[in-house]
Amino acid sequence: MNNDIYSKYLVKLPTMWCPGCGNGIVLQAIIRSIDEMDLDLDKVVFVSGIGCSSRAVNYLNFDCMHTNHGRAIAFATGIKMANPELKVIVLTGDGDCASIGGNHLIHACRRNIDLTIICMNNSNYGMTGGQYSPTTPIGSITKTSIYGSYEPPFDLCDLTKSAGASFVARAATYYPVQMKNIIKNAINHKGLSFVDCASDCPSLYGRLNRLSDAANMMSLWKDRLVTIKQAETMSSEQLQGKVIWGEFVNNNDREEYCDIYARNISKAKESING
Amino acid sequence: MGSYQIMTGNEACARAAIAAGMSFFAGYPITPATEIAELCSELLPQNNGVYMQMEDEIASIGAIIGASAAGKKVMTATSGPGFSLMQENLGWAHINEIPCVIVDVMRKGPSGGSATLPAQADIMQTKWGSHGDYRSLVVVPNSVEEIYTETIRAFNLAEKYRQPVILLYDAVLAHMSEKIYVRDLDEIEIINRSKPSCDKKDYNPFNYESSKVAPLASFGEGYKIHFSGLTHDETGFPVSNQNTTGLEVLIHHLFDKIDDNYDKDIKKYETFMVDDADVLVVSIGITSRSAKAAVAAARKQGIKAGLFRPITMWPFPHDDFSRINLKSKAIVTAEMNNGQLNQVVIEDIDRNQKLVMKNLYDGNQIRDIDILNSIIEANKYEQ
Numbered sequence: 001m002n003n004d005i006y007s008k009y010l011v012k013l014p015t016m017w018c019p020g021c022g023n024g025i026v027l028q029a030i031i032r033s034i035d036e037m038d039l040d041l042d043k044v045v046f047v048s049g050i051g052c053s054s055r056a057v058n059y060l061n062f063d064c065m066h067t068n069h070g071r072a073i074a075f076a077t078g079i080k081m082a083n084p085e086l087k088v089i090v091l092t093g094d095g096d097c098a099s100i101g102g103n104h105l106i107h108a109c110r111r112n113i114d115l116t117i118i119c120m121n122n123s124n125y126g127m128t129g130g131q132y133s134p135t136t137p138i139g140s141i142t143k144t145s146i147y148g149s150y151e152p153p154f155d156l157c158d159l160t161k162s163a164g165a166s167f168v169a170r171a172a173t174y175y176p177v178q179m180k181n182i183i184k185n186a187i188n189h190k191g192l193s194f195v196d197c198a199s200d201c202p203s204l205y206g207r208l209n210r211l212s213d214a215a216n217m218m219s220l221w222k223d224r225l226v227t228i229k230q231a232e233t234m235s236s237e238q239l240q241g242k243v244i245w246g247e248f249v250n251n252n253d254r255e256e257y258c259d260i261y262a263r264n265i266s267k268a269k270e271s272i273n274g
Numbered sequence: 275m276g277s278y279q280i281m282t283g284n285e286a287c288a289r290a291a292i293a294a295g296m297s298f299f300a301g302y303p304i305t306p307a308t309e310i311a312e313l314c315s316e317l318l319p320q321n322n323g324v325y326m327q328m329e330d331e332i333a334s335i336g337a338i339i340g341a342s343a344a345g346k347k348v349m350t351a352t353s354g355p356g357f358s359l360m361q362e363n364l365g366w367a368h369i370n371e372i373p374c375v376i377v378d379v380m381r382k383g384p385s386g387g388s389a390t391l392p393a394q395a396d397i398m399q400t401k402w403g404s405h406g407d408y409r410s411l412v413v414v415p416n417s418v419e420e421i422y423t424e425t426i427r428a429f430n431l432a433e434k435y436r437q438p439v440i441l442l443y444d445a446v447l448a449h450m451s452e453k454i455y456v457r458d459l460d461e462i463e464i465i466n467r468s469k470p471s472c473d474k475k476d477y478n479p480f481n482y483e484s485s486k487v488a489p490l491a492s493f494g495e496g497y498k499i500h501f502s503g504l505t506h507d508e509t510g511f512p513v514s515n516q517n518t519t520g521l522e523v524l525i526h527h528l529f530d531k532i533d534d535n536y537d538k539d540i541k542k543y544e545t546f547m548v549d550d551a552d553v554l555v556v557s558i559g560i561t562s563r564s565a566k567a568a569v570a571a572a573r574k575q576g577i578k579a580g581l582f583r584p585i586t587m588w589p590f591p592h593d594d595f596s597r598i599n600l601k602s603k604a605i606v607t608a609e610m611n612n613g614q615l616n617q618v619v620i621e622d623i624d625r626n627q628k629l630v631m632k633n634l635y636d637g638n639q640i641r642d643i644d645i646l647n648s649i650i651e652a653n654k655y656e657q
Contacts, residue, residue, distance in 0.1 A: 012511060042496035047340070050503075058502065058512060063493040065343060066502035066512075067336065068362050074333035078340025078348075079493060081324050082298055086344065086494050104336075107329040261324065268319035 005035055011061045017052060020206075020214025022173040022199030026120045027056050029176055029197075030089075033184035044087045047076040049101060051127045052201075053093035053120035070101030073108045076115050084114070084258040089187065094121040094135040098154050102134070109163035109192050113257035116186050117194045119156060122201035130204030141208045157248050160194040166256075167193035168249040173200065174221035175245070182247065191256045198225070198243055276457040283421045283447040284309035284351075286454060287377055288317065290425035291349050295464055296375070297323040298346040300337035302330055302356060305389040306445035307379040310351035331356035335363040335376065342372050343501065345492030347429060347466075351377035353445075354396055355386060357403070364438055365404035366503045368528060370510075371436040371480065371487060373467055375428045380444040382637050391637030392445035394559055395611035397618075400440045401588045407525050409532040411540065412440040412588040414558045419454035421447060424585065430465040431540065435531055436487040442587060444610065446560045446639060470497065478508040482523040485530035532589060542585040545598065547573060551580025553652045554602040556595075556619050557609065558584055561640050565608050568645035577653045596622040604628040604652035608645045611635055628655040 006013070009031040017023050034044070044062050048054035050069035057064040067075045072090045080088045090097075097105045097119050108115060124142050125131040132142040132149045135156065140149045161168045167189040171179035179197065186193035198221070200206060202214035211217045221243075228246035231239060281289070288310045291299075299314040301307075315325040324341070328334040331352050338348035352360065357378045367374055378400060382393040400412045411431055415424040425441055432439040470477050470489040477497045481488035488508075491497035500510030505521050507513050513520035532540060546566055548554060553572070557565035562583040572579035582598060584590060599605060605623055607616040609632075616631045623629060630652040634640045 043494050045344075045493050058500075061498060063498060064500045064502075065340070065493075066500075066504065067339075068366050068503055071332065071336045071363060071366075074328065074336030075340035077326070077328075077333070078298070078300060078337030078342075079344045080340075081326055081337070082341035082344035082346045083492075083494055103329050104333055107333070261319075265319045265322060268316075272320050 018203040020202040049096040073104035109165040166191035288313040294429035418452035485534040546581040548580035567642035
């Protein structure tokens with residue numbers, strides 16, 4: 001069964017990711033979610049930017065576009081508007097979508113265009129050797145914060161929710177089955193869906209912060225992760241250092257951008273016909 | 275049967291693009307190119323086309339590249355500051371051979387410069403703007419009518435040679451109104467990208483064996499197309515850093531597909547009274563119109579002057595220009611910048627030929643009388 005899934009959806013293995021990297025778990029959750037859905041695989045397009053996460057498209061047996069750093073969402077917007085029939089999935093990372101591509105992220109959320117954005121959030125720039133990113137927790141040691149990171153990080157779910165995304169969720173590599181289900185809901189959702197995938201970079205972030213090996217890093221999530229329901233009953237002191245996961249927004253009331261644009265076309269045609 | 279119409283340069287650009295089949299425009303407002311976006315926002319949705327006002331120029335060119343890969347004919351329009359922002363994605367379109375048209379309406383720079391004043395200072399940027407090796411295709415019209423015809427040619431070249439084509443003109447041409455002849459649609463030659471006919475499993479999005487470009491499938495057609503900004507092989511997947519041949523053939527192809535076809539339909543220039551010219555004026559765009567008047571005035575004074583005007587700016591027609599300027603004793607370059615065309619023609623002139631530069635970068639156009647004075651000065655030169 002596993003091998004069938006790999007040969008159906010993946011090409012050019014093995015991946016370039018380090019042992020213990022969370023990206024493989026996210027990629028597996030993506031293809032397993034697609035495998036459970038009834039999608040026309042010829043109509044699915046993956047778009048990515050630059051970074052370890054964005055390398056994922058180089059292993060996928062789909063229409064794929066590996067673009068420039070931060071720009072995946074801009075390219076994806078053009079693809080979707082050119083052919084709204086296509087299911088467009090953006091694979092990105094914390095540096096790619098929240099730093100250099102932050103502007104495209106918030107504007108895609110504002111438009112509520114039907115893209116699925118999956119962010120492999122490993123709290124650092126892995127491809128360049130482990131520098132701090134916009135999601136690095138304060139105090140973390142990275143190659144550019146050897147005295148401890150001092151910049152306040154983004155909560156990407158808060159950010160995308162505020163910007164107007166109609167589906168916002170956080171999944172974690174610690175819970176791969178739940179991640180698969182969340183990604184499935186995100187892909188099925190009509191409108192901008194954003195999934196923040198809490199992930200690990202043992203080779204760089206883990207090593208620099210003396211978190212031991214990949215298995216140990218993974219086990220640390222057990223105490224850190226709390227569900228939205230659990231968080232509701234916890235005080236702000238109890239939530240210190242915790243990561244809340246689950247579906248924060250799943251709103252079908254907001255009109256999707258391709259539909260909005262279709263109304264614009266109707267108005268334009270009315271203006272010349274009557 | 276066509277018709278005569280009065281319109282501005284920017285209007286001609288938008289209308290010609292739609293006539294050429296452009297159905298997707300993404301842009302960001304910027305003086306002096308904004309009217310192109312405005313007109314596209316009005317006209318495109320009337321015919322199921324897409325106008326997208328993106329969050330910046332980086333997103334604008336990103337969106338048109340994506341839309342082109344999904345099968346649309348696409349365009350964006352900007353001016354210097356926005357064109358600078360587009361450079362990284364422009365390189366991506368080159369390495370992935372994505373057809374698209376980018377309009378750069380030049381204003382006075384550098385930086386914000388003087389937004390409403392014309393200039394011709396982006397000539398070199400349109401050739402070298404993005405990093406790495408690639409072959410730019412740039413056309414430079416000099417009238418509203420030529421903006422119309424060259425916009426259509428820009429789309430034809432983009433689709434035929436699978437790459438970005440830049441349409442370059444200045445703020446004066448953008449906003450001046452002229453009477454132009456507009457052909458009927460069935461009288462216009464329209465070229466569309468070639469589509470694959472092979473088995474879907476055998477399809478490669480690139481062809482590096484010859485200077486012929488590979489047919490371009492669209493996303494969603496089942497070809498499983500792979501595009502990457504990394505150096506890739508014919509399958510579109512990245513090549514290893516150890517594969518030096520693989521790293522090299524991609525670059526060869528980007529140059530060969532243009533250079534091998536240059537004389538067929540890429541090269542284009544205008545000459546005026548060059549056959550016996552002692553003094554040859556080289557000028558592009560709006561300035562070439564002053565230059566032509568100056569050449570005519572010089573002839574009236576008995577000075578054998580001529581004009582060489584590139585319409586395809588890049589690649590520059592070096593061979594033809596070298597042949598034409600053989601008999602001239604002096605070359606005059608006239609341009610609204612501090613010296614860019616002169617650096618191009620200097621490659622083709624002899625050490626016993628004199629080069630006179632007429633440059634203006636105070637936001638005004640160069641007057642014919644000023645170019646005439648440069649011609650008179652150049653004519654005094656004894657070889």
